[in-house]
Amino acid sequence: MKSLYLNKISKSFGKTEVLKNITLELQQDELLVVLGPSGCGKSTMLRLIAGLEDLSSGGIFLHDNRIDELEPKDRNVAMVFQNYSLYPHMTVEKNLGFPLKIAKEKKEIIKEKVAATAETLGLTDKLSSKPSELSGGQRQRVALGRAIIRKPDIFLLDEPLSNLDADLRQRMRTEIVRIQKDLQTTTIHVTHDQAEALSMADRILLLNEGEIIQLGTPEELYKKPNSLFAATFIGFPKMNIINAKIENNYLMPFGIPIESFYIEEGSDLQVGIRPEDISLHHDGQYQAKVTASEYFGEQYIITLDYNNIELKVSGCQHHKNISEAVAFSVNKSSMHFFNKQTGMRIG
Ligand code: ADP
Ligand code: MG
Numbered sequence: 001m002k003s004l005y006l007n008k009i010s011k012s013f014g015k016t017e018v019l020k021n022i023t024l025e026l027q028q029d030e031l032l033v034v035l036g037p038s039g040c041g042k043s044t045m046l047r048l049i050a051g052l053e054d055l056s057s058g059g060i061f062l063h064d065n066r067i068d069e070l071e072p073k074d075r076n077v078a079m080v081f082q083n084y085s086l087y088p089h090m091t092v093e094k095n096l097g098f099p100l101k102i103a104k105e106k107k108e109i110i111k112e113k114v115a116a117t118a119e120t121l122g123l124t125d126k127l128s129s130k131p132s133e134l135s136g137g138q139r140q141r142v143a144l145g146r147a148i149i150r151k152p153d154i155f156l157l158d159e160p161l162s163n164l165d166a167d168l169r170q171r172m173r174t175e176i177v178r179i180q181k182d183l184q185t186t187t188i189h190v191t192h193d194q195a196e197a198l199s200m201a202d203r204i205l206l207l208n209e210g211e212i213i214q215l216g217t218p219e220e221l222y223k224k225p226n227s228l229f230a231a232t233f234i235g236f237p238k239m240n241i242i243n244a245k246i247e248n249n250y251l252m253p254f255g256i257p258i259e260s261f262y263i264e265e266g267s268d269l270q271v272g273i274r275p276e277d278i279s280l281h282h283d284g285q286y287q288a289k290v291t292a293s294e295y296f297g298e299q300y301i302i303t304l305d306y307n308n309i310e311l312k313v314s315g316c317q318h319h320k321n322i323s324e325a326v327a328f329s330v331n332k333s334s335m336h337f338f339n340k341q342t343g344m345r346i347g
Pocket of ligand 2: 042
């Protein structure tokens, strides 16, 4: 079922257009992750949906009703911010119940819902604590609880995990997904962290400079990035990008025969190869020198110099010495091709 619909929305601050003609449709039970570099317009997009900013043009619809002219309090949208924004003088119980109190719910109902929400988020034994007595993760949980307690139509989560340490961030990702699947509430989760986006999203909306670059499932964005931007923004280590050419039906510098049905002879292109699609072995087709070997516990990431081209190789099981000569091979079918001028995917 269709839930939120953004119809050609744009937003300018003065002369600067920070969101450009965004059209997007979300399903009722969907978790969309908006991913993009700092300053690309992610928070602005959420603030427009929440009603904290006015649109410059376009319309926002919820279940086919136009909401962009409504006051924020009439939109039934809940937003969670990076810095928690809890009331420091109130206990967890009071913080959780606050949205219901504002909505003039009965005392008994507030107590009931606070207890249920605290249970869902594992905060039952913290109800009488003040925010200052909680860890970062617990505070963020209270902030989430305050958003879910009044059963909004939409959750907007603006980088809610970026103040947490790595371990907790990992656990909260799983938890947010679990809660979202449980409540089946349309959720937009904003992050600049590609790993977070890949691990949490039903679909990812990749934004850059206020424009949609690509919208699709994590697998679609990872396996078929539509542009150099998408190819290099998603994935760790970054996709290797190599200047290439088709010469006499061979892809240079790799010397791979190409039935060039969609790439013109002589045209400049860039070839993308993910680090896991390069393998080091004795009978590899190409010779290179090792320039770095980094240990990550479960793997080594090896950097190679192949004819002055830097290539990262992941998934290696053994350390390599700097300057060591190695052979590697590349699977042609895992290569991505991009037009060098436009940066767009070919084929
Ligand atoms: P993100 O959340 O992706 O980091 P933002 O949506 O916060 O990006 O900001 C997008 C752009 O809009 C930035 O260039 C920012 O400086 C600008 N911007 C955001 N809010 C305002 C505002 N109230 N006035 C002027 N410029 C703003
Ligand atoms: Mg932001």
